Amino acid sequence: MVYAGIVKKLIEKAGASEGDTIVLDSGFNGILMPHTGSSEPDTIIVKLGSGYNVGIRCTTATKVGLVSKKLSAEKIPEASITPHQQKAPGDSKPKIAILHTGGTIASRVDARTGAVFSSFKPEDLIAMFPEVLEIADVESKLVRNMLSEDITSEHYKLLADEIARQVASGVDGVIIGHGTDTLHYTAAALSFMLDGLPIPVIFVGAQRSSDRGSSDAAMNLVCASRFIAKRGDFAGVAICLHGKMDDDYCLINPGCKTRKMHSSRRDAFQAINDFSTAKVWPDGRLEWLKKDHPACAGKKLELFTKMEKRVGLVKIHPDFDPALLKFYESSGYRGLVLEGTGLGHMPVTELDEFTTSNKENLKILKRMIENGCVVVMTTQTIYGRVDMNIYSTGRDLLKAGVIGGEDMLSETAFVKLKWLLGNFTAERAKELVGKNLRGEITERTLPDTFLRHG
């Protein structure tokens, strides 16, 4: 943000710019800081000698004086940690490519401005996470620098192509640094795009930014590296973040059956309707929790990277307005994932004078399906399996052509449907959407997969 109005004029008159040392007639003396978006427009931000930032309100009568210009060469010095890279002869560390997309895991703070920024030169990475170099030979690459809520399916393709290049160059594993908000969407998308993936592709994120001492970023990254080093025959897409609130171990969670279950805790990512693949400790210990992990034997990587944009994800709720469905219909959507209530329901029955519009819902869905739209039902309970044969509502939906999504997460079903419609015919998509392709659907719902912790 830049200064405007009175403050801008005062600063200009003084010949000062951000980073210069200024003095106000009220006695405040310090470095002129950039205006933060949340500050009042008539407020000038100064960093005092003590290190404190203060906001001082100005009027046209305020006097601003320039004390000294900032040194032109002044920049943030590189961090002074040096990694202990000891390569013993015959030491065979795995080769890991770290692909960055931005997010909390990579953020640093500019000491002068307080702004969060990301920088991905290899030496920055070494400075931030020197431990990783003891585990692996690392190559680091910036794919994009963005917050994960801005990531689109086009970005999935960029990642898939880069992973394919890395596989071809012979890396042992890929780590993808990703913002946590939509991390599980991207993980699911890459699970589908990378057919026959012969190596582990591990997503890591952080819930506390790397600029603070308590960041979880380093441990998540270290554990992902450890896992790749000890992967055995594991190949496939997984997610690696803290298993508990403690800095104890990370969980390797399946790419298609994991969800961000907490807005802020370190252990937000938990497997849903499934078990975690493994526990990994930063010191390299590994405990397999699930035996039937995807294996790489004799696979050849083939990419299917097209994604259908016109797929919707709709949450069902009381007072559901048929106009919402009409929008998808009139906009030509080719696929729709419903996040239904309970076993997979939505209001489709007219019971009294208040429920007359419900029939309209069913009518539109039926028409959409007849016209080629693929409609999949998942559940907003998050845990459990869809079953539309229990109540008449479900049977009505089935009769209309809605496909049950089994125990698939709604987010995974959404990504899967985009992928199916992008790469296959609608007919083929209908066949495959309810079938397990990448571990996104399990046949049995085991008792211990519900709300367990760690």
Added chain:
Amino acid sequence: MEQKLKIGIEIHQQLNTGKLFCSCPSLLRNDAPGIVVTRKLRPSAGELGNIDPAALHEFGMGKTFVYEAYSDTTCLVELDEEPPHKMNLEALEVALQVAHAVGARPIDEIQVMRKTIIDGSCVSGFQRTSLVAVGGKLKLKGGKTIGIPTIGIEEDAARIMGSQGRDAVYRLDRAGIPLIEIATTPDISSPDEAREAAEKIGMLLRCTGRAMRGIGTIRQDLNVSIDGGARTEIKGVQWLNLIPLFVENEIKRQESLREIFKGGIKIGGKKDATGVFRNTKCKIIADKLANGSGVVLSLTVPGSAGLFKKELHPGKRFGREVAEYAKARSGVGGFFHTDELPAYGITPGEVEALRTRMGAHEGDLVIIVCEKPASADKALSAIIERLENKMGEETRRANEDGSTSYMRPLPGAGRLYPETDSPQISLKKKFPGPIPEIETPEQKLSRLEKLGLNLELAKSVFLSERADVFDKAISLGVQPTIAATTLEQTIPYLRRKGAKVDALSDEKLVAVFEVLSKNSITKEILPDLLEKLCAGSRLEELVATTKMASDDEVEKMVSQLVLEKMDYVKAQKERAVGGLMGLAMERLKGRADGKVISAILKKKVAEALGSH
């Protein structure tokens, strides 16, 4: 005293407004915590450019921090599992009230900053702090004025509960409690003036009505420097009365060090002297060598025999100073030196052999460290650093005996960067109206004096850790002077006598005043009763055994006494009342009011005389 002596104080006072960045209560607990979380902290590369040496040191030691929390009075904010909520405006208002009282200028738009702290006491790795007002003034006795350059508000750190090997255990009940931070300019010129300034500020804080009370709720940091001495910050002085002692000791320490370092200390050679101690009877060395990984590293300090025996201030020798520094910087617990040897099982022969090995003479000081090679080397480097006085400004811990110990280098301004999770606070928006003024210390004191307390007692009660108990006692109907003398004189007296007065919790004391107010006990037995409570007796039992004697009982006892002492009564006539009073009181052990005893005694003596 030195010409260029500079003393400044910084006061931190906890507020009972609830926590600064979440809605948890300001409540310290001693019951078992239900939640335990372990974390590591790492120096974060980037925000400072150069990493705090102390931070890097802690990380190098691979410390694990154990955090204890409660499922009902701590939340995810303290656990660093949720961003801070908006700042507690009640706490901010208290800071603004204090600012107003010292004529400080509030900051128009307050920015929360992060202060990097990586010793584990802040779960996030930083403390949230903000500057609230600047440029206040405080008047001292004799018209002297000192500056109050800054008033801030910040969150308290977690409290340390102990350490388990390399792990440190912290409890999160204290983390996040608002602290008002008030600093003075370094214009204080004597130890007593430091105390006076601290007292003045303490009283002002009490006037807000939101200051927490009890041990540890107010903490004073002292900044001391003499001409030619490095500025030292002494952290965490908990008692006002100790301030002059700390200041005096620190001045002496800096003066003694200046003297010691005047000519510079020559550092000699470093050698492995393990061979000398192969068959030693010194258990500490033998054990470390026995497991195979230990070595004895030795350092000669030529011409410095006796150096470690030099006293810095009463109770502190230079040797201890060096040892504390070496421990803080290297983690190595101890070393031996020829100023104290032979001792600890090390024989004169071994000392001789050590001198020979090092090529050292009688007038030289030889230091030995027995550790794993890397640690021993680190310890010697730290010792040399201290001997060469290359450590700069430092933060020191206040010990209970008035001495201080090295903690870490004094942090610089670079430790602060903005807390991006907290929006700026515009005072105009959040406090559109005037801030309510607080009572002045003078007003408050005169109210206490009106209750019948003299000025000294009034001040004492005002600043007391037990001021809450005093208020409750008064509301129960206990006479103010009795409550005040009990709390401010009897209890300190019992402490001096060696009684465990820590056992007298606020709740217990209120219970005592309650039974007093119901006339179940007399004020005369209070000292005795409190002493017994300290020793572990239960209040109900004490009250039962000292139940007030009925008038009948007193009469019976007094009749008996008069009968026994009839000769004396006859001889002394009415004057016998005075003589027998003490005996009667003693026999009743405070179970009856003095006035009642006296009246009955008078009656009985008169009767006895009349019947003859």
